[in-house]
Amino acid sequence: MKYEIMSKQECDNQYVGEGITLAAVMAIAAIAVMAVVVYRLFMSGKGNAAIPGGWKFSWAD
Secondary structure, three states: OOOOOOOHHHHHOOOOOHHHHHHHHHHHHHHHHHHHHHHHHHOOOEEEEEEOOOEEEEEEO
16 A cells, blocks of 8 residues: 555545444434334333343333
């Protein structure tokens, strides 16, 4: 790979921050999906959840 020094104009045309923006958008999307899952789980009329380690939750109206 050959490295070249960029001119001032070439440096000004470089944009940074796309990775951080994409990570933030994906994190918000993941939180939104989890919020919907938790809402649907706990707003159901009757249900239960089992978490590894022996934790079990059950609720009903």
